[in-house]
Amino acid sequence: MSEKLDQLEAQSIYILREAYNKIEKLGMLWSIGKDSTALLWLVRKAFFGRIPFPMIQLETHQELPEVYEFRDWLRKEWNFELIIEDCPPEEDMDKTLPPATRAAARKTEGLKNFIDKTRHQGLILGIRRDEQSMRAKERVFSPRSFDGSWDYKDQPPELWDQYKTEFDDDTHVRIHPLLQWTELDIWEYTKRENIPCVPLYFARDGKRYRSLGEKNITFPVDSNASTIDEIIEELKTTRVTERSGRAMDNETEDSFERLRRSGYM
Amino acid sequence: MNKEQMNIVVVGHVDHGKSTLIGRLLYDTDSLPEGKYEELKAVSEKRNMPLEWSFVLDAFQAERDQAVTIDTTRIWFKTEKRDYVIIDAPGHREFLKNMISGAAAADAAVLVVDAAEGLKEQTRRHAYLLHLLGLKQIVVVVNKMDLVDHDAGRFNDVSNEVTEYLSGLGLSPMAIVPISARHGDGIASMSENMDWYEGQSLLKTLDRFVLQPRPVARPLRFPIQDVYKTEGERILVGRIEAGRLRVGDTLMFSPANRSATVTSIENWPEQDPPQVDARAGDIVGITLDQRIFVERGDIGSHVEKAPMLTNVFRANIFWLSDTALKEGKSYTLKLGTRSAKVRVQSIDHVVNTETLQHDKKTEIKRNDMAEITLRSREMLALDPYTENPSTGRCVLLDGFDTVGGGIIHMRGYPDQRNALPTGADNLYEVDHLLTAQERMNRNGHRGSVIWFTGLSGAGKSTLAMRVERALFTKGYQTYVLDGDNVRKGLNADLGFKPEDRAENIRRVGEVAALNADAGLVCLTAFISPYRADRTRARQTCKDGDFHEVYIKADVATCESRDPKGLYKKARTGEIPNFTGVSSPYEAPDKPELVVDTMKYSIEECVEQITDYVEKNIGLTQENTRDKIKAL
Structure with missing residues (x-):
């Protein structure tokens, strides 16, 4: 058993139980990708097999077919409540954003609409600090105003697992139980726990998806890793970034920053 | 397999080069993502600036524009020995809270000091915080050595300054390394620019740090995070913070002190064979053999090594x-x-x-x-x-x-656990055939406790002895309990540690209550510095029979009197834990009587107290007649 994975698992379960204890109306964003599916597994572990809050999928109708197939299969297999929230069309997005960023912004708006409607006080997300340098600055419990905006200049201190769990009425909190995990940790854990995932992560014809997003703005990368073990080996040596296949990250110096500040995941 | 991982926080004064150091560290350990170095060069050229390593970390445009780190960043790198997570904490005064978040999560710290500037305000403040947060593994880097011509003399001056400050905090750094982060000197290896330096590079020093093992040898601490009810079962969940827990252990939950035995450690998916023990750092769910009331916030421990209980x-x-x-x-x-x-x-x-x-x-x-x-x-x-x-x-x-x-x-504060009833369930009180009223009628007054409290030298013993004489003359049955007649016998086994002092007062309170029960006016003359102890003494007595008298005099006054020369000894440290000097005194909130010995003479004070006693306890007074009738 890996001491490091044990510690990461323990930390994530602790965070999930804090969220469940402290926040009345709680939900979790499930993107159907490897991170949030591993997180969903951790939810089952934390609550002894139950999934005590709904999963929320922000629907753009732009996911790859394999993704939808996996979604419907896992939902039946693990038996949980899934809320599918339709995102507004791309024409409605901020015209000053570069094209791929604009496409990604649909999820930001979909999320805002969802929170406006349901007034969820807490949303659990499977983001990790090593994915992107802006996410490296996130807190585990990250307060947002209800329009989703993130004041990164004035974040609450997090000391000794004492998280900010009480808020004014016009605030909601994003909870990030996987913040400390790396991409490699996720795959090693997925292997150890035998967690299912979308087959697109495995290489076919010299290409695989390292990160799954909408089909119009996400591209596979060169790879021959066709099993989990091969992915793990690949990650130990690669210096290609995980999100290099995500068009919106690479458009301008600040496109991801603009997305994040206005409430992107 | 994943290697072990260590969290490192990088701290120091603003502009002493923390982010530059980290950027260069990533470059030297080959940890920059593909294309990052080229991107860095391009951004620096576009902005017409020399290559800025800190841009590796500065995620926000605002950070790149102002060239300051705004928030704590995490970044990964690895050496042969292990994986590292660096927590880069901003050096600005206003960002201290971010630095604390980072440092609280770290196993070791790198303190960056500018060779030219030496220690600055934030250097000292950050070092003090490392000390306060209990971080002991520290390496100091003296940065920007290139700007002082790699001068060994300057390095020694700064080293001495740092060493002196850190030793004042009880910290000694693993090493002090001269570096030039911008040029990569001293990070992975030393260049001949500083051939006078005999120690190791920063990376080699980092690898000498050790990960603290899980605190399994400490007494068990299992704070309850939540209680889940599933299918008739009640599962207590939480993280074991210290020690070990086994199925079959009897746990006591503080502060309510309810005990039960662990019947299982629950897991999903079920483990085969089932888990029977867990240790510090583990997240567990347990079931108990009894349905005792346990809630979030309670701490489970073994009975014999329980946490302290206190309200101060x-x-x-x-x-x-x-x-x-x-x-x-x-x-x-x-x-x-x-x-x-x-x-x-x-x-x-x-x-x-x-x-x-x-x-x-x-x-x-x-x-x-x-x-x-x-x-x-x-x-x-x-x-x-x-x-x-x-x-x-x-x-x-x-x-x-x-x-x-x-x-x-x-x-200076005791464990109040000793103060709790110990559950001697097999004691049955035998009723007296003599009533309180009969004793009162015989004595002419109510049995009572007059509890003097105040600093050493305030006048408690002097006044107690005089009041005893005055009351005796008036026909009262009275007796003084003071340090000498109690410490020599009843409490001869007790010293002056906070726990012993609390136990001393507990026993005095019990004896005083028995005296009052026997019909005496019992005067006690003890510093009794803790409110909790006096409250307990009050609760030992029957309602209305306890009278707290605050013998008021401040430390300066008492020290100038110093009849036994005790303050002098306390000031030199000869007497430790001396109330008012090195141990707290908690003045009463609402005493029945305040006697100010700074303002009044001894005779006036004695009169104030005897007046109070006569008015409230003596049978000659109308109001007490009513009280007795009401009994």
Whole structure:
């Protein structure tokens, strides 16, 4: 058993139980990708097999077919409540954003609409600090105003697992139980726990998806890793970034920053 | 397999080169993502600046524009030995809270000092915080050696300055390494520019740090995070903060002190064979053999090594709020999974981080470090930080916001666990055939306790003896309990540690109550510095039979009297734990009588007390007749 994975698992379960204890109306964003599916597994572990809050999928109708197939299969297999929230069309997005960023912004708006409607006080997300340098600055419990905006200049201190769990009425909190995990940790854990995932992560014809997003703005990368073990080996040596296949990250110096500040995941 | 991982925090004064160091560290360990170096070069060229390593970390455009780090960043790199997570903490004064978040999560620290500038305000403040947060593994880098011509003399001056300051905090660095982060000198290897330096590079020094093992050898601490009810079962969940827990162990849950035996450790998916033990760091769910009431915030422990119980403790804190902390203000305390209201009883001192001296102040301002005494209404289970760090540190909230935090110690305060009834269930009181009324009629007064409290030298013993004589002359049945007649016999086994002092007062309280029950007017003359102890003595007596008399004189007055030369000895340290000097005195909140010995003569004070006794206890007074009838 890996001491490091044990510690990461323990930390994530602790965070999930804090969220469940402290926040009345709680939900979790499930993107159907490897991170949030591993997180969903951790939810089952934390609550002894139950999934005590709904999963929320922000629907753009732009996911790859394999993704939808996996979604419907896992939902039946693990038996949980899934809320599918339709995102507004791309024409409605901020015209000053570069094209791929604009496409990604649909999820930001979909999320805002969802929170406006349901007034969820807490949303659990499977983001990790090593994915992107802006996410490296996130807190585990990250307060947002209800329009989703993130004041990164004035974040609450997090000391000794004492998280900010009480808020004014016009605030909601994003909870990030996987913040400390790396991409490699996720795959090693997925292997150890035998967690299912979308087959697109495995290489076919010299290409695989390292990160799954909408089909119009996400591209596979060169790879021959066709099993989990091969992915793990690949990650130990690669210096290609995980999100290099995500068009919106690479458009301008600040496109991801603009997305994040206005409430992107 | 994943290698072990160590968290490193990089701290130091603004512009001393923390982010540059980290950027270069990533480059030297080949940890930059593909294309990052080229991107860095391009951005630097576009902005017409020399290559800026810190851009590796600065995620926000604002950070790149202002070339300052705004928030804590995490970044990964690896050496042959292990994986590292670097926490880059901003050096600005206003960003101290970010630095604390980073440092609280770190296993070791790199303190960056500019070779030309030497120690600055934030260098000292950050070093003090590392000390306060209990971080012991520290490496100092003296950066920008290229700007002082790689001069060994300058390096030695800065080294001496740092060493002196750190030793004042009880810290000694693993090494002090001369580096030039911008040029990569001293990070992975040393160049001939500093061939006079005989030590190892920064990376090699980092690899000499060790990961702290899980605290399995400490007493078990299992703070309850939540209680889940599933299919008729009740599962207590939480993280074991220290020690070990096994199925079959009897656990006691503090502060309520209810006990039950662990019947299982629950897991999903079910384990085969089932888990039977768990250790510090593990997240567990357990079931018990009895349905005792346990809730979030309770701490499970073994019976014989339970946490301390107290409603008053001291904390060394850092303060983060714009609104100053003041005596008398209330905050929410978070300690493990427990939340409780606390009031600031006193600000004991504020630390001057420049000189490490203790200043006496009436408020604690943002970014100050200080020692305070906190009091809660409810009983709290906790440990001094040095004994069990995870149950010995706390965070303070004002409204919804974290405004401070720190570590707990109990210097001068006793464990109040001893004060709780020990559950001697097999005792049955035999009723007296003689009633209180009969005794009163015979004696002419109610049996009572007149409890004197005040500093040493305030006049308690002198007044007690005189009042005893005066009352005796008036026909009262009376007796004085004081240090000498109790310490020599009944309490000969007790010393002067806080626990012993509390036990001393507990016994005196019991004996005084028995005396009162026997019909005497029992006068006690003990410093009895803790409110909790006096409250307990009051509760030992029948309602209305306990009279607290505050013999009032301040420390300066008592010290000038110093009849036994004790203050002098306390000041030189010859007597430790001396009330008013090195141990706290908690003046009464609402005493029945205050006798001010600074204002009145001994005769006047004796008269005030005997008047009070006659009025409230004596049978000659109308009001007490009524009381007796009502009995």
